Amino acid sequence: MTGEINIFRLFFLSVMGYLSISATAELKKYQFDIQVKNVSRLCHAKPIVTVNGMFPGPTVYVREGDRVLINVTNYAQYNMSIHWHGLKQYRNGWADGPAYVTQCPIQTGQSYTYDFNVTGQRGTLWWHAHISWLRATVHGAIVIMPKQGTSYPFPQPDFEFNLLLGEWWNDDVEEVVKQGNKLGLPPKTSDAHTINGKPGPLFLCSEKHTYAIEVEQGKTYLLRIINAALNDELFFAINGHKLTVVEVDAVYTKPFSTNAILIAPGQTTNVLVRADQVPDRYFMAARPFMDAPISVDNKTATAILQYKGIPNTIVPKLPQLPSLNDTNFALNYNSKLRSLNSPQFPAKVPLKVDRHLFYTIGLGANPCPTCQNGTRLTASLNNITFLMPQIGLLQAHYYNLKGVFTMDFPDHPPTPFNYTGAPLTANLGTTVSNLPRLSKIAFNSTVELVLQDTNLLSVESHPFHLHGYNFFVVGSGIGNFDPNKDPAKYNLVDPPERNTVGVPTGGWTAIRFRADNPGVWFIHCHLELHTGWGLKTAFVVENGPSPDYSILPPPKDLPPC
Known part of the structure; x- marks a missing residue:
């Protein structure tokens, strides 16, 4: 089985095994410990707020119909709340998570258990801190598998990967916000973009901070892409490979092929990628879209898609991403998104408006x-x-x-x-x-x-x-x-x-x-x-x-x- 090429490979596979899904709806329990950890992503380590010491945080794996209990204990110096982004939380806003909207925040040293059912949803969502700017490092994926016996309405992938796109500040992000408020101006822009918490080799001091996946010729891969960035819409592409969009925000779409996707903060997009190119190393890349006179961190984060058997000494090539202000691409891409609207997954659009x-x-x-x-x-x-x-x-x-x-x-x-x-x-x-x-x-x-x-x-x-x-x-x-x-x-x-x-x-x-x-x-x-x-x-x-x-x-x- 192919997988991540990094020192956490064995841990990753063991977690996947631990979180295996059974044939029937289950009660899933997780423990989230909010804590501060020193993490290096560019030229120096800095303390950041993490969940269970991980950045990005742990993936929540569930199946449609499961009941989920996630106990969050706050060991950080900041008040905290967690939002389960995209979960509908029927009649249960108490588990939604935005601070001072559905709950008061979890104080330092205190705990709260988010108790919710996953009803009528399947696909890729995510969770994140919902107070101040702490979601910069406090976030992770939610993967909802279909009910047992229900297949995807698209070709079954051979393997799946989660890609969380984010932003990185070399400074304490909470202090960055305070400084901006003190001046009455926007806080400074981020120092880098990241893919699964890593900026890639285009940044100084980041050679070892590159996320990579290994693929096999002829196999198909499902990439679950999440934009966890605080302030930037992002383009994403893979050099030499087409992306087939099959889902957005945990809703199946009519599949279409594209060279790149556009994904806004908060959105998720699932794409199929066929490993049908000459075996080599290929860059995956993400960088901002901004078609207004606004300052952004216009830097490109990279990760590597590497065919099995190709040595790490081969230098990958960058994909052609749309330009920073490519409005036409953005409008055309969004116009292609359509609900699947099949008998199994109908689009129940309200026709009469009250x-x-x-x-x-x-x-x-x-x-x-x-x-x-x-x-x-x-x-x-x-x-x-x-x-x-x-x-x-x-x-x-x-x-x-x-x-x-x-x-x-x-x-x-x-x-x-x-x-x-x-x-x-x-x-x-x-x-x-x-x-x-x-x-x-x-x-x-x-x-x-x-x-x-x-x-x-x-x-x-x-x-x-x-x-x-x-x-x-x-x-x-x-x-x-x-x-x-x-x-x-x-x-x-x-x-x-x-x-x-x-x-x-x-x-x-x-x-x-x-x-x-x-x-x-x-x-x-x-x-x-x-x-x-x-x-x-x-x-x-x-x-x-x-x-x-x-x-x-x-x-x-x-x-x-």
């Missing part, structure tokens, strides 16, 4: 007397900068606690304007309310949400993630959304089903979902920079007509505030 929402995405600069720059950058939805509470919003909703949040988030921006016209510098009345403003959604109603980028300060692409749900991406375009013309162009037959979607630079994206999961569900930009600036809100989905359609009671060990 609630129409239109949210504008804006950046701004507010006065800040304590900042060295005199102003502080902010972000907003519908001109509202979200204020984080000091108690879990789900807890406040469940116990009907007063004075924690309001439910008056507007369905539309208060002041319509030419959203993507000439650059605007005003905040157009951006406000920070005293309490978080949420939006109440009726149980089982159908919702259409149009996310509109704006040219407040600058246009930019924004990947948006909705907790607790998948949604269908029914439409997208450049410029201002036209409610009279654009809906006629929607794909209501086989649109891609996702949990995280990119809003194109200077454009809009329309999503639809059925609000059949009661609770308080976060929606936010998955660029950590913008989330910290307030580009977020939450939906309060009401209980259904009976206890079977209502929020479950909170667990006894829910972390206190």
